[in-house]
Amino acid sequence: MSTTRPAFLTIDRGTATAAAGLIGHVGGRWRLLGAAAAPAAIADEALAERLRRRLAAVDLGFAEDLGLGSVGAAGDLVRLACTTEAPPELAVVAATDRALQTLANVAAAAGWRVRAAVVDGGDILETVAMLAERRLDGILAGMSDPPSGDERNLLAELGGLVTAAAERRPDLLVILAGGLAGPGARTASLLRAERPGPTVVAPAADVRDGEPLRALLDELRGGSREGRRGLAVAAGTLATVLRRRIEILEIGQASATRIVAGWQPGMPPDVRSAVVADAALLPRGFGEEELDGVLGWLTTTSDRLRVRDRLRDMALAPWSDAAGDGALLRMAAGRAALARLRDETEAFDDLPPPDLVIAAGGCWQPAPAPAVALAIADVMRRPGVRALALDQARILAPLGTITDDQERAAILADLRDDLLVPLGSLVLPGGLRGGGVAGSLSIEAPGGPVAIDLLAGGLELVDLAPGETAVLGLQFREPADLGAHARHFAVEVVGGLAGLIVDLRGIPLRLPDRAEPRRELLAGWQGVLWDGANR
Amino acid sequence: MSAGWLAEIPARRLVEDGLEERVALAPGDRPLVAVGDKVEPGMALLARLRDPHVEEVDVRAQGAEHLGAGRTFSSATRHRGRGEVRLEGELLTPVPHRARRWRLVTGQHREPVGAVAAGTVSVVQPGSEIRIALDGRAVRGAFAAGMPARGTLGVVTDALGELRPGGIDMDQSGSILVVGSRIDAEVLTRARAMGIRGIVVASLASKELRDFQASERRQRAALHPAAPFAVLVLDGAVRRPLSSPLAALLAALDGADVSILMDPPALVFDVPGLAVPGVPEDWVRIRGGRLAGAEGRVLGLSGVRRFAGGVHLEAARVVVGEDEAVDVPLGDLERLG
Numbered sequence: 001m002s003t004t005r006p007a008f009l010t011i012d013r014g015t016a017t018a019a020a021g022l023i024g025h026v027g028g029r030w031r032l033l034g035a036a037a038a039p040a041a042i043a044d045e046a047l048a049e050r051l052r053r054r055l056a057a058v059d060l061g062f063a064e065d066l067g068l069g070s071v072g073a074a075g076d077l078v079r080l081a082c083t084t085e086a087p088p089e090l091a092v093v094a095a096t097d098r099a100l101q102t103l104a105n106v107a108a109a110a111g112w113r114v115r116a117a118v119v120d121g122g123d124i125l126e127t128v129a130m131l132a133e134r135r136l137d138g139i140l141a142g143m144s145d146p147p148s149g150d151e152r153n154l155l156a157e158l159g160g161l162v163t164a165a166a167e168r169r170p171d172l173l174v175i176l177a178g179g180l181a182g183p184g185a186r187t188a189s190l191l192r193a194e195r196p197g198p199t200v201v202a203p204a205a206d207v208r209d210g211e212p213l214r215a216l217l218d219e220l221r222g223g224s225r226e227g228r229r230g231l232a233v234a235a236g237t238l239a240t241v242l243r244r245r246i247e248i249l250e251i252g253q254a255s256a257t258r259i260v261a262g263w264q265p266g267m268p269p270d271v272r273s274a275v276v277a278d279a280a281l282l283p284r285g286f287g288e289e290e291l292d293g294v295l296g297w298l299t300t301t302s303d304r305l306r307v308r309d310r311l312r313d314m315a316l317a318p319w320s321d322a323a324g325d326g327a328l329l330r331m332a333a334g335r336a337a338l339a340r341l342r343d344e345t346e347a348f349d350d351l352p353p354p355d356l357v358i359a360a361g362g363c364w365q366p367a368p369a370p371a372v373a374l375a376i377a378d379v380m381r382r383p384g385v386r387a388l389a390l391d392q393a394r395i396l397a398p399l400g401t402i403t404d405d406q407e408r409a410a411i412l413a414d415l416r417d418d419l420l421v422p423l424g425s426l427v428l429p430g431g432l433r434g435g436g437v438a439g440s441l442s443i444e445a446p447g448g449p450v451a452i453d454l455l456a457g458g459l460e461l462v463d464l465a466p467g468e469t470a471v472l473g474l475q476f477r478e479p480a481d482l483g484a485h486a487r488h489f490a491v492e493v494v495g496g497l498a499g500l501i502v503d504l505r506g507i508p509l510r511l512p513d514r515a516e517p518r519r520e521l522l523a524g525w526q527g528v529l530w531d532g533a534n535r
Numbered sequence: 536m537s538a539g540w541l542a543e544i545p546a547r548r549l550v551e552d553g554l555e556e557r558v559a560l561a562p563g564d565r566p567l568v569a570v571g572d573k574v575e576p577g578m579a580l581l582a583r584l585r586d587p588h589v590e591e592v593d594v595r596a597q598g599a600e601h602l603g604a605g606r607t608f609s610s611a612t613r614h615r616g617r618g619e620v621r622l623e624g625e626l627l628t629p630v631p632h633r634a635r636r637w638r639l640v641t642g643q644h645r646e647p648v649g650a651v652a653a654g655t656v657s658v659v660q661p662g663s664e665i666r667i668a669l670d671g672r673a674v675r676g677a678f679a680a681g682m683p684a685r686g687t688l689g690v691v692t693d694a695l696g697e698l699r700p701g702g703i704d705m706d707q708s709g710s711i712l713v714v715g716s717r718i719d720a721e722v723l724t725r726a727r728a729m730g731i732r733g734i735v736v737a738s739l740a741s742k743e744l745r746d747f748q749a750s751e752r753r754q755r756a757a758l759h760p761a762a763p764f765a766v767l768v769l770d771g772a773v774r775r776p777l778s779s780p781l782a783a784l785l786a787a788l789d790g791a792d793v794s795i796l797m798d799p800p801a802l803v804f805d806v807p808g809l810a811v812p813g814v815p816e817d818w819v820r821i822r823g824g825r826l827a828g829a830e831g832r833v834l835g836l837s838g839v840r841r842f843a844g845g846v847h848l849e850a851a852r853v854v855v856g857e858d859e860a861v862d863v864p865l866g867d868l869e870r871l872g
Contacts, residue, residue, distance in 0.1 A: 039865075128640075160628045317771070319866035
């Protein structure tokens with residue numbers, strides 16, 4: 001990030017909203033001076049001018065020092081920009097159902113919207129029509145490497161389908177994976193060399209749990225400044241800077257991302273990510289199942305048809321209707337999307353638990369920060385103790401586009417206190433049985449010692465302001481699971497806008513089947529953390 | 536007034552130029568136009584195959600240069616049973632392990648699909664799509680249902696209005712009706728049965744859309760389907776009136792021939808000399824929230840304000856009618872221009 005002026009802009013342009021951050025060099029380090037978001041239709045210049053205007057209103061002299069004293073001056077700033085686009089569509093075709101499932105799962109975790117077709121027993125006309133569909137961006141055809149016996153019998157058929165599809169749509173990206181890309185298959189040689197679409201040879205979907213293929217498919221999606229890739233890179237750097245294991249849960253209008261980044265001294269960061277189109281706030285093809293998911297989290301009384309209409313309008317104008325009932329509906333839709341993301345990335349739960357969970361994406365922006373903390377606690381029910389934070393300014397993804405590792409690490413280190421809004425800490429014990437008193441909590445907080453009985457089935461909240469830390473003592477009557485099984489725990493927790501949340505509601509979270517008691521229960525929990533939610 | 540801050544309020548174009556229509560082709564559909572062709576409303580674009588099925592054919596008689604997916608194929612006349620059979624269609628894929636044999640998509644019944652708007656064909660991809668760069672101007676909608684259609688525009692209600700089943704007149708057959716704020720599926724199916732060619736409406740509830748689409752599928756599956764019928768929804772699913780600049784534009788188009796497209800969803804017109812109503816730069820419409828559908832003048836930006844639900848949002852100060860100015864979230868506002 002080389003700039004002669006002591007300030008630059010970050011721009012994260014999504015499919016629904018755009019966010020800008022103004023970063024200035026102050027007192028020998030980079031600081032976040034302001035952040036703003038707007039509907040995606042608003043130009044970068046308008047967002048930049050809003051930030052400049054506010055800075056000048058607060059401290060004109062300082063703004064002038066940064067060269068931002070006059071109207072339009074922010075338009076000249078260097079911009080570190082990334083964009084996230086609607087997920088491209090990929091037709092996944094394989095010889096057998098088993099091979100297809102593996103391929104489709106990998107592609108779906110790489111940010112593509114997947115349509116699947118199988119050769120064995122499939123309808124040839126439907127398959128050809130799908131491969132020629134005008135919205136399609138690419139075809140992924142693959143086999144195990146080496147192909148299994150049943151796949152080998154269908155190799156010629158699969159190869160013929162792919163070459164025919166490339167003749168109809170020569171502009172398509174064609175990815176040949178595993179055995180289909182091998183010399184025996186000869187499929188690549190059947191594709192015309194002069195066709196405008198690229199042909200890519202890829203590893204099989206069953207190599208190293210599909211990670212090499214997923215990484216390749218991820219690279220093939222979006223441009224060089226793709227925001228979700230930037231977010232994954234920034235996550236790795238941030239884990240190194242903070243020396244903590246972090247998890248990012250990003251819910252956007254068109255896709256969602258789950259990133260886990262680990263840190264070990266002297267080693268490059270270990271980053272694993274999945275971009276899932278079906279876990280978007282309102283995925284294309286939103287149907288009855290997805291609607292049920294939203295209704296299951298909704299805390300207001302509203303009939304199914306009305307909710308469906310409002311969600312449809314939210315898909316058309318995602319920045320609109322963000323207050324009042326609209327905010328509650330958005331948070332219900334956010335929880336449902338987060339649950340889909342969790343289910344689509346189950347394998348991530350086998351990784352070591354994170355120390356810090358960061359909520360990111362346009363979905364969470366309008367909501368009060370404590371409500372976001374509760375949404376994460378409601379859905380991500382993994383036992384343990386973790387800090388929670390919000391990427392409110394959305395500067396992580398643009399910073400992830402800095403190509404120089406050291407420069408990126410230096411800027412993130414400077415910004416470590418600015419870039420995230422601390423939400424607090426979540427203590428989520430597993431293995432609690434029955435109701436009643438499950439144990440007690442003691443905390444040496446700056447305001448004095450606090451002791452609370454822990455009632456199984458409820459939420460306990462302790463005020464702990466942003467920037468404060470405390471040592472939490474937990475004594476359970478029966479051994480509990482906080483990553484380790486024990487009766488007594490002493491853990492350090494950090495404060496935030498939601499404070500300390502001790503979640504004793506059980507794992508998984510069990511809610512009443514009947515709508516009214518479920519709504520009351522959810523509204524009760526939400527009302528504690530969201531001032532104004534129930535009015 | 537400074538125009539600079541207005542750039543922070545979302546805007547959409549009232550009228551667009553240079554739209555490209557996309558018409559889907561299924562394997563077996565026969566394009567009847569080529570790239571560069573000029574098309575006029577009513578001109579046949581393609582012959583849609585109504586009963587596609589797959590046959591295997593010997594392609595030895597067809598030269599190698601004419602072989603390939605998407606190519607047309609016509610077999611020699613063969614005797615099959617007591618009749619003569621001649622297979623015509625589009626080549627799909629080669630048959631594995633059978634030299635010179637291909638799968639062919641063919642059928643008995645084809646129906647012509649005509650252009651609804653004038654333009655120039657820019658892309659023809661057999662089995663995929665035809666694209667047409669349109670000559671006319673367009674008003675984009677939120678979504679559309681049915682089939683592309685053309686007719687004479689008729690405004691039958693005001694911006695807040697709703698068309699009832701008894702409100703359709705046989706004299707309106709062949710028209711595209713502007714029906715104000717909402718409509719239900721029963722009226723849509725009745726309008727189609729009475730020869731109406733299309734409906735333009737501000738909002739259509741999801742249930743009504745679903746019911747209409749189910750009816751439309753049944754209609755299209757019939758041996759003699761009705762004439763094309765289109766519904767263009769300008770705003771969304773939740774009821775709201777047509778915005779006044781749009782209502783004024785549609786009133787100016789009353790009596791003109793217009794077309795409704797499915798992809799992109801739009802109303803297309805080509806009326807030389809039409810004066811598009813001007814919209815003051817401080818005019819705004821509230822598209823969501825408590826005041827959805829109201830229109831007013833924006834006075835300026837208010838900064839971050841607290842709204843219902845304890846939510847803090849960027850806002851602007853808006854005067855609606857004769858009322859006092861209120862703060863409205865920027866995301867709930869739209870300008871037209």
